[in-house]
Amino acid sequence: MSKGDPLLEVTDLVKHFPIKAGVVIDHEVARVRAVDGVSLTLREGETLGLVGESGCGKSTLCRAILQLTQPTSGSVRFLGEELVGRSRRDLRPLRRQMQMIFQDPFASLNPRKRVGQIVGDPLELHGLAKGAELKRRVQELLERVGLNPEHYNRYPHEFSGGQRQRIGIARALALHPKLIVADEPVSALDVSVQAQIINLLKELQDEFGLSYLFVAHDLGVVRHVSDRVAVMYLGKVVENSATEDLYRKPIHPYTNALLSAVPIPDPKRNAARERLVLQGDVPSPIDPPPGCSFHTRCPWATEICTSDEPALVERATAHVAACHHPRNVEEPAAQGR
């Protein structure tokens, strides 16, 4: 496998959570459509950014991809192997190649374990090292992520938020995986610390040949780290393209709204911008609107949007979007008026 080959191929991945009720026997009355048919590809050495607001399903998608929760249907091919439906035993060797970094640096580290243990556990679990060799490798990792290797025996609460996130990164890195899924790794950190962590992640990517699936709600962060970006809304991918294309020529109305909503830290430019402020709230994933799920808030929605779900099709070079009235495309959208 060389750089540029598809490392991860997700096809029509679905994860629904049933809601049950009943008198004697529970039967399903509704489902939470957390992930409702997602397809995407991540190439070796690439960073795919995944953006969306709360409830869009991005965290569930991460877990479904890594088989931390069992998908309802669909396929996840990693390193050419199908992951969905495999037994835990089968998945074990594959898990060495895919790791996760979590959002909350306070909750994702076991407070009763020492840092050295936390970072070393994966190595021990997979039988890759033990004893003195284990300690050496762990200290190497701690140093590489910018922590003092002497702090091997400290507990998580003795570190700051940014440092704990580094510990989480060291842990994910321990097995030298090919893929790291980072679920909002900097959202809980202060702005000045975010920059440090982002820089670290990029360095590590170059050094270790990592591929990232980088989930975030902060568009600025995503733009900075990603090669490609996918935008999610209510469990579906609505747009997917190379980063600069997404930010300069967003096609889907939701992407347009998202970008418009982010304030630019430059008062004059900010005031001079044309803003698109969405009305209303995100609908519930239990009862998504028919047709295009965004039509209830879309300023350009028409009749067809309420009945026909738009397919994710290519609108520009390597740039797909699911919309009946795409913005910023050369050819005028000829579908339904």
Added chain:
Amino acid sequence: MSAILRVDDLKVGFATEDGVVEAVGGVSFELQPGEVLAIVGESGSGKSVTAQTITGLTRAPNAKITGSVSYRGRELIGLDDDQLRDIRGEQIAMVFQDPMSSLNPVYRVGDQISEMIRAHRDVSKREASHRAIELLRSVGIPNPERRVRHYPHEFSGGMRQRVMIAMALALEPEVLIADEPTTALDVTVQAQILRLLDQLNRDRDLAVILITHDLGVVAEVADRVLVMYAGQIVEDATLDEIFYDPQHPYTWGLLGSLMRLDQSRTARLAQIPGQPPSLLAPPSGCRFAPRCPHEFDKCHELPALQPRVGGNHLDRCWLDPEDKKSRRAQVIP
């Protein structure tokens, strides 16, 4: 135009078994009527403690508060809860970060608003209820007649924050203190709320103190900006001055580490090395010096917050203003 709120050398310390944590180390500023004042800082900068101390909400038994906070000439520090009642809600109202935990989950939203009204005014339940409906309408909640009977958990995050804002405005206060009002919200919802705050500020001449860590939010609504670091104000200037002529290296660091959508993607972000100092024993000189790339020998003496480039632009840095320009250009493109 005289200031409606004056904070003078406010200090808040918390006694712990390891010593006194100096959360706020001598903060002084003024708020003009109808002004939107943003207090920017990261966690541990003391911005939230400052905001809460203004209305006497810092009540930990181990807290020691010195200094002065005067509202329209009336000293607020030292007043007890009963004395502060006519200020809280009536003159100075607050909105907090997490609207889910800031509203009592067992009472209907309308009742919570009515309760506030009736605590200050002699009106019947029905009148208060009517007023609550009107308030919900004024902050853009659809179907207020129906929604006034709903519980907090039946609202989405953005709607809940609107409820909190409606409640805060019930008695038409002069000052609204908003402590990270949009941090817990999605970006599209944040845009709605900021727009609402902006509109309220302009329509009602409502002065706002906006606590935030997000410079984008600041750029969107603020008139004046205070930058706080390690419990002190390091820069105090107008919106344009902060963004186009910042005078403190910490401010440069903040601006430089931003990932802006309208700039090209740089390979490496300018980062501020290290971490904020422990507030148990803050450095005796400039508190930012240990992390400052421009630190020199004078920095072991704490600089006063003074205007060094003229006008009302205050900063806490010994560097010569001319010298600053070239140094700043290295951090902020």
Added chain:
Amino acid sequence: MARFIARRLLGMVAVLFAISVIVFLIFNVIPNSDPAARIAGKNADPALIARVSADLGLDQPLPVQYLTMMRQIFTGQLMSYAKDRNVVEQIWDGVPATFSLCIGAAVIWMTLAVLFGYMSAVHAGKFTDRALTILSLVGISMPVFWLAAILLYFLTFKVQLFPTGSYVPLTEDPGQWAYHLILPWLTLAVLYVGFYSRMLRSNMLDAMNEDYVRTARAKGLSERQVRIRHVLRNSMIPVVTLFGLDFGMVVGGGAILTETVYNLNGVGLYAGEAIRSLDLPPLIGVTLFGAFFIVLFNTLVDIAYAGLDPRIRLGEVAA
């Protein structure tokens, strides 16, 4: 809601059935419990025992015995082995005393618990709190029978302030009814007051740090309004639900010790006798009676909880 209640009723039936089977089986496994032998007397010969056995239907196979017993319960004809008295009638006769004891004690214990808990929380760390804490701990630690014995000794024997016990029906003489119940009420309540006031105190101290309490203050409410409308109200939810469960237990005949010591002819006393004499029909009777109330109050507590905390919805779709 209707679905929820239907579900609970079905559950109740299932639980009661299971309990009746279990008690029945246990009884038949206990050594030395052959009722026929006991009833027949010490000097009975095997023939007499066999005749008594047949008389009581004890020579039938177990499932048949069980079914017979169940039928007798439902038709109100269940007879105890020992004294040949109607179990259902006995239980019914004991209800007024048990209810009087439990309801009265409950009113006292809840009132005092809320008062003490509130005061403890408001003055946390100060003298009032410490004093009340010690009182609570003493209350929790005192065994019921010991306390009852002490009270009886000092207040009815040494100083004849109160009657020694026995139950006077309310309909007969309300004054005497209450007079005879004062000591039993206090005895039963002491344990619960200690426990509940501690719990309320702890809940209130937690609630005082909640964000919504901060908002309430920021709204300009008086400290008292904040404490009662926000802190106390929310802290009471777990207290109320626990109360439902404890009350269900005592009212179903669980206050055995108190009723026995004060000689109140309630269901608890009857249960005590049944246990001592290992008499199966009364045992099954009181166990089912108690189980019924526990399940009933469990259900009521769940409903109450949903009423008190609007975030809880019973058996409906979570949106």
